Amino acid sequence: MKRFIGISILLFFCFNGFGQYSQYVNPFIGTTNFGTTNPGAIVPRGMVSVTPFNVSGSDINKYDKDARWWSTPYSWDNSYLTGFSHVNLSGVGCPELGVILLMPTTGKVNADHKQYGSVMKNQKATPGYYATNLEKYSIKAELSSTKRTGISRYTFPKGESNILLNLGLGLTNEVGAKVRIVNNKEIEGSRMTGTFCYNDGSERPVYFVARFSKPAKNFGVWKNMPKLQAEAAWSKTSGEYKYYDGFTREMFGNEIGAYFTFDTEENEQIIVEVGVSYVSIENARLNLKAESNDFDFEKTRAEAEKEWNDILGRVKVAGGTKDQKTIFYTALYHTQIHPNIINDVNGQYPAMESFEIKETNDCNRYTVFSLWDTYRNFHPLMALLYPQEQLDMVRSMVDMYKESGWLPKWELNSKETHVMEGDPSIPVIVDSYLRGLTDFDVEAAYAAMYKSATMEGKNNKLRPDIDHYLAEGYVPIEEEFDNSVSHALEYYIADWNLAQFAKALGKKADYQKFLNQSLGYKNYYSKEFGVLRPKLADGTFLKNFDPKQGENFEPCPGFHEGTSWQYTFCVPHDIKGLTKIMDGKKNFVSKLQKVFDEDLYDMANEPDIHYPFLFNYFKGEEWRTQKEVRRLVDEYYKNAPDGIPGNDDCGTLSAWIVYSMMGMYPVCPGDTDYALTSPVFDKITIELNQEFYPGKKLEIVTKKKNANDIYIKSIKRNGSNHSSYFINHDDLVKGGTIEFELKSSK
Amino acid sequence: MKRFIGISILLFFCFNGFGQYSQYVNPFIGTTNFGTTNPGAIVPRGMVSVTPFNVSGSDINKYDKDARWWSTPYSWDNSYLTGFSHVNLSGVGCPELGVILLMPTTGKVNADHKQYGSVMKNQKATPGYYATNLEKYSIKAELSSTKRTGISRYTFPKGESNILLNLGLGLTNEVGAKVRIVNNKEIEGSRMTGTFCYNDGSERPVYFVARFSKPAKNFGVWKNMPKLQAEAAWSKTSGEYKYYDGFTREMFGNEIGAYFTFDTEENEQIIVEVGVSYVSIENARLNLKAESNDFDFEKTRAEAEKEWNDILGRVKVAGGTKDQKTIFYTALYHTQIHPNIINDVNGQYPAMESFEIKETNDCNRYTVFSLWDTYRNFHPLMALLYPQEQLDMVRSMVDMYKESGWLPKWELNSKETHVMEGDPSIPVIVDSYLRGLTDFDVEAAYAAMYKSATMEGKNNKLRPDIDHYLAEGYVPIEEEFDNSVSHALEYYIADWNLAQFAKALGKKADYQKFLNQSLGYKNYYSKEFGVLRPKLADGTFLKNFDPKQGENFEPCPGFHEGTSWQYTFCVPHDIKGLTKIMDGKKNFVSKLQKVFDEDLYDMANEPDIHYPFLFNYFKGEEWRTQKEVRRLVDEYYKNAPDGIPGNDDCGTLSAWIVYSMMGMYPVCPGDTDYALTSPVFDKITIELNQEFYPGKKLEIVTKKKNANDIYIKSIKRNGSNHSSYFINHDDLVKGGTIEFELKSSK
Structure with missing residues (x-):
């Protein structure tokens, strides 16, 4: 019997290619130096990642999410862990998500992450798998995931052990959650998210259902209570964590959570599976049901690794x-x-800019479009290596237009965050089209692009400063540190792409019109400095100009996150023309x-x-x-x-x-x-x-x-x-x- | 036609007895001098009262709920109104409820009660009706109610008018709510309650559905955001009220609410009906449907007045x-x-000490039993004037025992708050029984009483200090300011009642046993002082005794909220015996x-x-x-x-x-x-x-x-x-x- 198991494991690994490609992935790359990636367990384009959250609660950490601009749930430099978050962003410059934290502890339940956290030791991460030891508790935590679920396996010492579900702590600065203990093995709830870049306006709840492999001996919820004034003299929980033992109604609040307590034997393993949805608790439960492996951690982990080997291979x-x-x-x-799927197993997803629920048709609905970044090389790479995924991304973008009236710029969970500038959906979609990925609603896409490229006035959500651009061919500097040149440079490349699209669709007049618009960059060229230079509305150049200003993210007139030098050659669509004026x-x-x-x-x-x-x-x-x-x-x-x-x-x-x-x-x-x-x-x-x-x-x-x-x-x-x-x-x-x-x- | 209407109105008022008895009710009696009643609109034993909430948010108020021990949503001494709360306690010494606040305003929406509040003018209150003018906004607010719903009629000036639903502010110190805007005329949600007497442990959500007579032009929800640390530099809403325009998913948090905005003509009236339930939002909607008069404020008010005249008459x-x-x-x-009904129109109510949902059998389920107070005279009065209601109260108390294992002491919304001392359900139930209200589960009632009167150990929830009482006939003083004598005096009268019950049921041995127990008060009689005096466990009297100590609620050894003088004659069951020892x-x-x-x-x-x-x-x-x-x-x-x-x-x-x-x-x-x-x-x-x-x-x-x-x-x-x-x-x-x-x- 033993031999047989040995053989089947061998066969399994053969099939799996011995981690042929995933063995060359080091998920810790980018986890410091502001790379802002994280080593959490995730499958390709998963809605869920299970990620160690170690950026809050202790001075032993080098970086604290509340002490500076901070955009990742994990830092390699830190060691104080306060849980494993289930929805996370990777490689972004703004904080968001990092919520639904599970944390195993032992002894008396303590919900204060400043106290319950533990130093992490012996971290290990491979695609779809993460493990660490929690020094304080002698617990080993292992994580894996499917597309829409996370799975955690905790190996406990003998004694009283706890699993905490913290819905207060998060990387997002949005607050508010609800939680309901369904029974001693199941919990459900929702957490508000949506303050990307510390901005308001992209709020959206995320829903979850969590199941435990072992029934809890005790359970309850908690809330961090506000500090009272005179009443503090009589309240035992003013400004304290309050515990509601056995509470099985919905609990609401800013900093709430739930705890499950177990008697564990030495090395006893308890597994938690968490299904997630952006539509509803019901869908989170559906996702969990569809993707769960019935607490078979090894199977989930092996499937995740196989998925990664397929993709990387x-x-x-x-x-x-x-x-x-x-x-x-x-x-x-x-x-x-990213982009990652947002549709549930039943195809449902939240429509762009609304709370309507839509359903996908066979294809996946993607989210997390950091388009000012990704239009430049990421989407062409996807078109080459993963054309189906890229096509679905294009379809998602066009659907966003249909749902909200605008193509996305920096879309997060079906909300436009209005981060960075430009009209970057145009180059993404046109590039894909020209590479042969044409099976999307081309008419709608063209209409969407035409709208943002021509609609005058401040109601143009993608190009709010379009008027002067249309009239004079450039965006004038109007405030000391506006990003006028950066804006215009994005419009030029978008318009050039739109011209190519028009040409491909036989729209000759449009082609010429947008091609002409795309050449307006020449307005900014300063013979004196030999670089692009901000220009005022009256056509004169900005005085007191330093083409090196803007290094190291210091503010710079006309340029966003860079110097004139770093933008001057950012006219890739007309290198010939740029050469000429140079x-x-x-x-x-x-x-x-x-x-x-x-x-x-x-x-x-x-x-x-x-x-x-x-x-x-x-x-x-x-x-x-x-x-x-x-x-x-x-x-x-x-x-x-x-x-x-x-x-x-x-x-x-x-x-x-x-x-x-x-x-x-x-x-x-x-x-x-x-x-x-x-x-x-x-x-x-x-x-x-x-x-x-x-x-x-x-x-x-x-x-x-x-x-x-x-x-x-x-x-x-x-x-x-x-x-x-x-x-x-x-x-x-x-x-x-x-x-x-x-x-x-x- | 007009004449006909005139006649029918006349007939209606005739039928109504012209407010025959309600005209002699002044709901402002008790609204200062710590009477803690309120002038809110309520029907007899209604689950809902709509009450002006004026104890927070401004220095112009004499009393502020957060500046001292405070137990009522309304004070006659105050004038700064911040809304009308829909579940309230009247005549209690501890803060609780006072939540689900509606507030009409005009102009730009402002969710901060410190800013949106208004001075009240021209208050008027009759049974089932309350009205006031909001000076700041030139709005007239009128309130009425049914058993399970509140109705508000706001008369607005011309312009942009708002109705705010504040789920943050409340008299309770529990926090947390959820709210969901169903459409432009309806909203639903839930608010946590349960810190009676600033204690923890009696938490329970209350649910509501509110409907507007006019569709809102705009709507949204809000949240008072926590103050951020370093991130405050980038967030526009750190420590501020944040508005989520058009948000139609559930919103959760500590201090949240919703707003509805209308264009109003001069003197335009908008009516809001709010259904409430302690079971679920669905039941709140059922209650609203069953008891609503389709925005007919006058009809609701007239029905409320009629109900009061019937009861008072x-x-x-x-x-x-x-x-x-x-x-x-x-x-x-x-x-x-109080006690007031807690069962919904479908009979459902939350079971005592659990979140199980039970259903009443024909009778009403009552809540808010302040039994240390009410056993003395209130329940005998109810037995005389309102025997059906008193019988249902007894049935409710016996059902609480069946559900939780204990008769109530200070029950609030199916939670035992453990406020005050003694075993006061016994005299209430026995007194009713002996007055002929016998149609309840007498066996269960006797078993319940027997349990608390005999169960040794600290797990006796009603008599935690029973051991020495059983052994030696009195409760010894063990801490400087314990209430040992007060405890024992309550046990004596309870045991005397239990003896009468035993006698009536033919349980002779029990009769003798409890009768003997009831005479233990003699232990405390001090010949030296001629009053009752705390006694130590060794049988000696407390030294340094002053029978006047305890006046004006100052702490007093052995006595709760009183002096020895105020307790010495508190042996009404044995005046003969007391006379003898005196x-x-x-x-x-x-x-x-x-x-x-x-x-x-x-x-x-x-x-x-x-x-x-x-x-x-x-x-x-x-x-x-x-x-x-x-x-x-x-x-x-x-x-x-x-x-x-x-x-x-x-x-x-x-x-x-x-x-x-x-x-x-x-x-x-x-x-x-x-x-x-x-x-x-x-x-x-x-x-x-x-x-x-x-x-x-x-x-x-x-x-x-x-x-x-x-x-x-x-x-x-x-x-x-x-x-x-x-x-x-x-x-x-x-x-x-x-x-x-x-x-x-x-």
């Missing part, structure tokens, strides 16, 4: 160091967190090189993320791209918690490194050409989705004599010379082989 | 001044607030007279409430009763807001004045004799409930030559001399005439 790399593989697959992993190739190239040489470049943010690939536009200068890209890859990305140079921005920096290590980059969304550079790996095999890209595999082979060879000697496609340093998406997805031969110097 | 008085009539009928009115009649009478002569008597609390009637036990001394009672009636009860000498204690002081003005008093519950004294009115007609007391009306006729005649010259019953100064309940309820002839001096 779409790209197979050979060669490179183990660290390089880990950097690559972890980045690919980080592109699979007085030709030589000046352009030397100026661009200066950005790298004089440390004007910011690898940690998006406006200049495509800069290193721009040398490819100039014959004979491509080696600069190969050099700078490889330098950035080696310098900024590491197999370590600080291995992402800054905020991952929902996978945008990760998409950059994935592309860069594969030797290609989509410089301009809407332009389906990839700039080519030297790949890091000897062989990269892309398993193209046969439904979208029928044909062969795509193999990228790199030959080099020396590990340090980074300069391209030659490129061959299917055995023939490929003279260009670009390759079109259409050619790429036909599959076949691209062969790079590298050399040691330019 | 069970006793008809003639003679006396208008003030005396008003004092009398207002007191009778105040006996009809060395005979002469000493007893002079000592009792001393209590009145030396201002040792407290008219405002219960332990000595029967003292003035004790002279009746001594032949030739009855004139002292007549003198002292009349003096107290004239001195302490007024037709004015300070017209109740202290806390009405759920109608106990009111029951005292009703009895006293009718010329009789039930000195000892369980002893069905009434002590007689001179009535205030010339004629009192009691319409005995024919189902319980078939036969004639009871008429009490008083003849006097002079208005100041207060001494009894003779008493006749049905024309024959009645030589005793007592009359038995059984004789009384046979009806007929009792005739007092009064004289001017003793």
